[in-house]
Amino acid sequence: MKGNSAATTSAPSNMAAANKLMWLSLFFILIGVSGAVYAQMVGHHHAFANTREMPWGMLIGVYAYFAIISTGLCVLAAFSHAFGGNQMAPLANRMVWLSIISLLGAFMVIGLEIENPWRMPLGVILYPNVTSNIWWMGTLYGMAVGVMFLELLLILTKRYKLAIFLGVIAAITEALANSNLGAVFASLQARPFWYGSQLPVFFLACAVLSGAAAIVIFTYFSHILQKRPMDEHTFRGLQTAGKIMVLMTFLVTLATLWKFINASVSNQELALAADSLLKGPLAINFWVFEIGIGLILPGLLLVITRLKSIHVLSAAALMILVGQFFSRFNMVVSGEIVPFDYEYVGVPQYLSYTPSIAEYLLVIAGLGVVGFGFVIGERFFDETFHAGSH
Amino acid sequence: MKKVFVFVVVGVVLFSGALLFAADKAVPEDYDEDTYGPKDPIVWEKPVKAVVFDHKVHTMEGGLECDSCHDELFQMEAGAAQENDDFTMATLYDGGYCGACHDGSTAFASNTRCTACHIGVRGSDRLQGDAAAGKKAH
Amino acid sequence: MKIDDLEQMESEDLSTLSSAERRRFLKIGLAVTGMYLGGSILSLISVKNAHAAGVVPEAGTYPYNPHYSMVLREHLCIDCERCKEACVKTNHVPSYGFRTTILEKRRSLGEDKSETIFVPVLCNHCNRPPCVRVCPTTATWKDEKTGIVVMDPSRCIGCKTCMAACPYNARYFKEETRAVDKCDFCLQSRLSKGETNPACVEACPADVRVFGNLADPKSRVFQLVHAPDTMVWVLRPETGAVPNVFYINS
Structure with missing residues (x-):
């Protein structure tokens, strides 16, 4: 295809856009980290909107958001690499890199969110707790990022056999890390709206959905940035990602539906939590963003256009990623929004939570890391990202 | 005799319930402090915090006269009793202070229904919050 | 061969x-x-075998000795908050936090009347503490001798998972120590120094809080929860945490 020949000779004029994006990303990281430093100085207690009753907020959601995207990309990459010859193979190398950078984005956010990040590296090694899902999640995600860096190195040096093997290891590690992330919430009996066996699998489903969406949108951005026409192999790969999006929007919608039906036939605490999304303080987040923009609309758009338009594919991918962002936020907040003692005097039915400016700044830091990683990928690994398409 | 009967029926029935919502209910227009005693509830802070006495519940609604309690059981000065060393539950059980009526036959016994009078720091804060809000409105 | x-x-x-x-x-x-x-x-294997036929364990099946627990004689609580004051003073609790507090609920007495019930709450020092299970750095654990759920502030990374996991809202983040803080039955401030009661128990004027060794049949806590014709309950039993703070009304 014509596009391929252009791959190695991307015009220097495109570097201007890449440069801009890079500086913008660095700026994002800078203001995000400044926000985190400020939050440390005045105390998270003042800087963040979290409280004793609602210890987790948007940042935990954003951490989960990036981590889940990373898992999706890593798993899809392993499938494409390992069972080569499928339509997504041309995208696999890029997926590995994107998986790494979204995980780094996740680490950035969680690292700035916890109170004493400096106690963590030694703490988890010297005083591990094997019953702690959060320990496993951190350990496995940490391992995964190491394995993926090795995999990337092997891909760059064209040692594909071992790379595929490592890719599979990474994918298994990521999947286990991801379901432990689910279990961080799902194993808490104290929080009935999180508790249950659904969440870890739901997270994996969301991972596949957002991973597919991420590869579509980033490949699309890449082609815009490089001013390169899309070749047929790549487009077919994106169409396959589109099929995955259709399937997964349906499955995730279904899972969401059952979650609410189940809550409605349970006790009052669950019903109240469900109502916070259906008609309570989270209703707009839920109906407009998580369900409307995040699942129904992109699903319909993709089906109606039969995956024929790259623009619709990308728009749907973007919508899904926005929806998933809200989905994580809603998941975190709805699990804590009903106070334990809601039937006591002076206790509101719903706790209020509005993210603070410092929290938004930290999110921007995470986005900055992903954006910066994307530009670095475009600069240095462009050839490799296209190697798979031959 | 009739007076006692009225007190038992009205007093016991109304006392705690009315007391709980005393803060919520506006004091009626015809409340006359000269007849019924001070409008604002007394909140004792000693020997323990946040114990309430509301004149309205006892006089206007319960039918007690001023001389039912003053000056034999309590000085006229509002809240003065808490300075006495014997202002304790033990004295009440022996028929002193509130215990003169709150003995289980005239009104509910002093060692039952603790939270009817002990509105707690929470209840006291609420009462003061309301009072402050009320004063602001005037 | x-x-x-x-x-x-x-x-x-x-x-x-x-x-x-x-x-x-x-x-x-x-x-x-x-x-x-x-x-x-x-995680399905509990820290210790939990015997949960009813909320009070069978006599002789307490995992610790002394097995510290507290019985709260709920209807006697008058919310004078001396317990809170004593706790704050003894354990240097900052103004934005609490290790123990008093909740308030209303119970209808029919028509438009109701009564107030004050509910003292604190860490339940559960036999299967969810907070202990979730901590990634074992910064919190059940003390092997007493069963008290304790904290090592220097290990706390501040992820707040224990706060999310606690069914009793018993934990808060203390800026001063940069760690989650919680009730330890005054183990550090009093019991370890030879005192027999936590500060809140000593401060209570109404004998609401009774503290002691549940494994000792002669202790008052044992006798209260095993008394005939006594209804004993715990908060949020459905979470399976098997708490060691019991509530009675007699």
Whole structure:
């Protein structure tokens, strides 16, 4: 295809856009980290909107958001690499890199969110707790990022056999890390709206959905940035990602539906939590963003256009990623929004939570890391990202 | 005799319930402090915090006269009793202070229904919050 | 090796495996799987065997000795908050936090009347503490001698998972120590110095809070929760945390 020949000779004029994006990303990281430093100085207690009753907020959601995207990309990459010859193979190398950078984005956010990040590296090694899902999640995600860096190195040096093997290891590690992330919430009996066996699998489903969406949108951005026409192999790969999006929007919608039906036939605490999304303080987040923009609309758009338009594919991918962002936020907040003692005097039915400016700044830091990683990928690994398409 | 009967029926029935919502209910227009005693509830802070006495519940609604309690059981000065060393539950059980009526036959016994009078720091804060809000409105 | 020698050797096939040995092997397998599943299996095995036929464990099945617990005689609480003041003073609790507090609920007495019930709450020092299970750096654990759930502030990374996991809202983040803080039955401030009661118990004027060793049949806590015709309840029993703070009304 014509596009391929252009791959190695991307015009220097495109570097201007890449440069801009890079500086913008660095700026994002800078203001995000400044926000985190400020939050440390005045105390998270003042800087963040979290409280004793609602210890987790948007940042935990954003951490989960990036981590889940990373898992999706890593798993899809392993499938494409390992069972080569499928339509997504041309995208696999890029997926590995994107998986790494979204995980780094996740680490950035969680690292700035916890109170004493400096106690963590030694703490988890010297005083591990094997019953702690959060320990496993951190350990496995940490391992995964190491394995993926090795995999990337092997891909760059064209040692594909071992790379595929490592890719599979990474994918298994990521999947286990991801379901432990689910279990961080799902194993808490104290929080009935999180508790249950659904969440870890739901997270994996969301991972596949957002991973597919991420590869579509980033490949699309890449082609815009490089001013390169899309070749047929790549487009077919994106169409396959589109099929995955259709399937997964349906499955995730279904899972969401059952979650609410189940809550409605349970006790009052669950019903109240469900109502916070259906008609309570989270209703707009839920109906407009998580369900409307995040699942129904992109699903319909993709089906109606039969995956024929790259623009619709990308728009749907973007919508899904926005929806998933809200989905994580809603998941975190709805699990804590009903106070334990809601039937006591002076206790509101719903706790209020509005993210603070410092929290938004930290999110921007995470986005900055992903954006910066994307530009670095475009600069240095462009050839490799296209190697798979031959 | 009739007076006692009225007190038992009205007093016991109304006392705690009315007391709980005393803060919520506006004091009626015809409340006359000269007849019924001070409008604002007394909140004792000693020997323990946040114990309430509301004149309205006892006089206007319960039918007690001023001389039912003053000056034999309590000085006229509002809240003065808490300075006495014997202002304790033990004295009440022996028929002193509130215990003169709150003995289980005239009104509910002093060692039952603790939270009817002990509105707690929470209840006291609420009462003061309301009072402050009320004063602001005037 | 000659064939005769070989015949004399003990067979190593499966038929000679005792069932105990099989079970042991299976257990190892399960344990390994459990490790890999990130504790989702391990977590089902409680810290100690929890006997939860009713909320009060059978006599003689208390995992610790002394097995510290508290009985709250709920209807006597008048919310004078001396317990809170004593706790704040004894354990240097900042103004934005609390280790123990008093909740308030209303119970209808019919028509438009109701009564107020004050509910003192604190860490329940659960037999299966969710907070202990979730901590990634074992910064919190059940003290091996007393069963008290304790904290090591220097290990706390501030992820706040224990706060999310606690069914009793018993934990808060203390900026001063940069760690989650919680009630330890005054283990550090009093019990370890020879006192027999936590500060809140000593401060209570109404004898609401009764503290003691549940494993000792002569202790008052034991006698209160095992008294005939007594209704004993705990908060949020459905979470399976098996709390050691009991509520009674007599």
